[in-house]
Every structure is written in structure tokens, then in C-alpha cells.
Amino acid sequence: MTTRRDFLAEMGASTAAVRLAGIGSILTGSIAANAQSSRPITMVVGFPPGGGPDLVARALAERGRRELNQPIVVENKTGAGGRIALDWLRNQAADGSAFCLTPAAMLASYPHVYKKLSYNPGDFDPVCKICHYHVCVVTRSDAPFSTLKEFVAWAKATKKGTFGVPSRGSGTDFIGNLLSNAEGLGLEPVLYRGGPQLTQAVLGGEVDLAINLSSNFIELAKAGKVKILAVSTAARSSFSPSVPTLAELGYRDLVFEESIGIVAKKGTPEKAVLRMQEAMHKAMEDAIVRSALQTLEHRPDFRAAKQYGEDLAAASERYRTFVQKTNFQPLD
Template identity: 40%
Template sequence: MKRRHLLVTAAASLPLLHAPQALAQSDKPIKLLVGFPPGGSIDTVARTIAEKMRVDLNQPVVIENKTGAGGRLAAELLKNAPADGTTLMITPVVVPVLAPLVFSKLPYNPATDFTPVGHVVNFNFGLAVKGDSPIKSVSEFVAWLKANPQKASFGSPAAGSLPHFFGLMLAREAKVDMVHISYNGGAPLQTAVLGDQVPAGIDVVFEFLQNHRAGKARIIATSGRARAKVLPDVPTFAEQGFPNIVGQGWFGLYAPPKTASAEVERVNKALNKALASPDVIEKFLSLGLETGGGSAADLSRIMEVDTNRWGPIVRASGFKAD
């Protein structure tokens, strides 16, 4: 996929016929689309910020779980929603960044069909081995891979996921060959790691956290520029001599295309206020999530940076989801 400039077209350049619609009225509820089932982390985040934002916006914020196609169904609904401030979507990085890299055809174009509103949370990935493994660092893992090329592999919760491509990033930077083994979710991956079916696994940190704390698994590195707040004693890849192995997952908040800038700013302000609440920060941290924030332009920059980060890795892998 070609690199994209993820910038919202200026309203002033649009013909009058396509001018942004009126701002949301306080008596109209906001539908917050979530493309994943109730009960998951993104659903919990959506409900938490909705409860806070409805007070600041002085209007109801109603969650609508539009599950299907890994979040792409909700994205298509957002694309076709009226730009009147009554529809929003919270979605993970996979929808605006990874899906365009791995699917040949999509029912949306994030560069033109989404209006960025704000960055909600970040989350780290972790490289984990079995708890009684002698491997305690990334360098030791790389040395083991080179000494055992016939066993050199890693597991991820799904083919085409960010943990999959993060493993390929590690292989590239460490100059080793690793076979990727895809599992059907985080739980089967953990079972494989704990059962010595695969030497290491890469997943969202929180998936390994309980077993790490119990000594059944050992997270030997995390993926952020700084240490994960839930794992302050575990060094990052960068701290261990791999400065180019950096990357996080995140959730972003979006509005339909051509939403008025004043409405975007109004919702962004409410989002940032919600994210600054101590109880929200604490709750998200309990889920392994770190609050984001900032402007709509900040979210656009994050999208562009991550498209440029993951694009070469995905293309080099030759992976396609369809």
C-alpha cells in the first residue's frame, strides 16, 4: 500500500453542496459505535468515556456494538453516517492503519472517510517466555534462536495482527529467521507458551500479566518508548539494545467525514477532560491501558507515523488477509 497523508480536507475547499452539517443539538443522543462485542477492553473504554463525556457535552452518549469483520463493519457505518455530530466511533489501530495494509479491498478509506477526533489510549505489546525458561532478556532470546535455528519461532494471537508483525520486526532487527505460528486468540497462545509448544509469544501485555505475576510466564520486554506502567520492572526492547523495536497499539475516536471542525473540537475537549479524570486513568491502567489525549491533529499524526512504521514490514512479509 502506498503511504497515505492522513489529513482531513479543509472545509473551505469543499463545494457549498457538501458543506459540513449543523452541529449536534444537546437533545439528540450521540451514538458511539464500537465494532467489537460487549465486555472487551474497547467496549469497557467506550462505556467509561461515554459516561464522562455525556455530562460535559450535556447530551446522552449511547453505545452501539456493531460487531463484525474485525471492526470494519462499524467503520463502514461511520463512513455513511450523517456529519451532524450524532455519530462517533471508537476503534483500535487495526481499523484505520493495519486493515488498509493487509486487505486489498476495504469498504472505507481512513484518509477520506474518517474525521479524527482524539487519541484515547495506548497499550504495549510484550515478548513472553515460559516462567521457568532460562531466557531472561531479548539478547538471550536472540542468542537462543541463533543456536537453535530448527526451533526458531514465535506465536501470536492471530495472523495479520500487530503482534504478528511485531515479531517480524524483531526478526528483522535481530537478523534472525523466525517462523510465525498463529493461534486463535490470546488464551490459546498462552497455553502454547506455558506448554512449551512455542518458545515465545508476543501479545498485548495485559494478556500475559496474570501469568507473569504468578511466575508461570515471564515477560522479558515491552514495546513502548517508556516502560509499561503496569510493568515498571520490565525493560523495553530499546533499553535492551534494540532501539528500532518500538510500537504500541491504541484506540482512537472518530467522526464521519465532513464533520464540522467546531463539533470535532467540542467532542475533543470533552474527551480530554474525561481522560484526565483520576478514576478513568486508574481504571484504564487496571486494563493495561495508558490514557492518551491531545488534539485531533495529534491523532492524524499518530495514524501517519504508524502507517509508515508498519507498511514496510507488512509489504516485506507478503501477507494478505484476502
């Protein structure tokens, strides 16, 4: 089982990230003045176009391009709950031409839940954290229940119930499992390739609940096509103040916020990592980028490499606890 100390060692947060913090004086002047090539930088995302991570990457890529004076091309390499993108990055040259924007689960949870993982956290160097997001539990508008309490009663009475998630072993999956365990429901998890596919599934009645980033359901909820039953924030979200939290509904273990950040292949030159880190930091100050995050109901929380590595280590501990509480069986 990966511990916090193991995770920090694997990610290099106590070594490589510290070195990053000390080389700020290497780069002077504007980032654009230090651009080394007009060759595009690839920003890979493990989820389909239109989902939260994809939209965050595209907002950052446009502003980052201007900071770097170099194109940033977002590529979606989907499947396996985000693992394919990280596996792709692991096999690229460590030359600063490729990065991955990913939720923390792919680095912090998957080492705990997969028997065989094609990568490990030590294959990557943290670059920076971008933001936090929360998740929500939704159902279609014509479902035979309108609150989470009503869903629990319905599931117990009918002895059935399913919840859809975009990745097994992620925070969304653990929320569904912990809810199921707390109520003795035996809910069946159903995996989808990404947020857009999961959204269509819940709209079409393929699953009773969908658990995913709130950004996938904002407009649908406004249009009355889905009902948001609960959110995972500690206190009611300012984005959805009328929606109860899972904690206030009695599920105190289900307070959950996840980070999205950027990593590079292990061994990428310090200068290239710092250059991207600074470009993303400046991009985060742009009004258009912040507006995009606001629209997605993501909370900006930029952290440099060392802090991001420490946050990933803390997330790894949180997921280890989830695994223990749910008696989660390792995945192939």
C-alpha cells in the first residue's frame, strides 16, 4: 500500500520539486523571451472533449500560448479512466514538449486500486496545481424520486439501483460505494468513458444516479433535465446554494473536493517545467480563464510544484482511507 512518504518519494516532491523552487533566478525577463521553439507543446487530457478537465485544459492552452509565445495543443487520449493519457506521457521524450492535465485520482488513487498499473507516480514530476472541483449526485428529471432520501427509500423498496461514474477507483466511484455501504443498498457501479457519455446515460435512464463533476450538469439542471440531489462540498456550494451537501444529509465521510493539475514526464528539464509553471500561473490571472473556471464551478487554487506534490501525497492518504472503508477490491 502506498503511504504518504512513499508517494512523496515517488513523485519527487521532496527533491525535484524543491529544486524547482530554487531556480527561479535562472529565468529572467518575460516567458515569451525565453521561448526555445515554435514546435507545439502537447497538453494531453485523459477524458473526452466537453468534460471538465478538457475545458480547463483548453482555457489554459489559449492563454498559455500567449505567455509562452508557443502553441499549446490539447489532445484527448481517452479511456481507462484517464490512465491512457498518463501512459502516453510516460512514453514521450522528457524534453518539455508534452504535459498532462489530470485530476488527482489518476496519480493518488489508482496506485491503491489497480493490481497492475502501467505507470506509477514516480514516472512524473509535478508542475502545478490549477484548481479544485466538487462532485454532485444527479438523476434524470422524471426519476421516481426527487431527493437523495427518496432515492434511498426507492432503492431499498425495489432492491435495485445503479450509479454511473467516469472512472472506477476515483472520488466519484468511492462516493457511490460509501453511500451504498452506509445504507446497505448494494448499488451497482457502471463505468463510462467520460463525463459527456455519463451525462447521456443518466438522461437516457441507463443509470439511476450519475456522480461526476458539477460542471457536467449545470446547464441541464437549469433547463430542468436533471435533478441535483446533493453536492460533495463541506458547506453548501455558492454555485448551488439550494442543494444540500452529502454531509448535512448525514454522510459525513462524503466530503470531497478533488484537484486538477499538470504533470510532466520524470526527468523533464527544470527550465522547461518552471517555464510551464510560470505560464500557467500567469494564465490563471487572466479574467477569461477565471471566468471559465467559475462557469465550470471550479475553485482556482494555483500551487507550485512542491506544494502540488504535497497535495497529491495528502490525496493519496485520503484515497487509501477510502479503499479501507469500502473494502474496495483491486481492479485488473
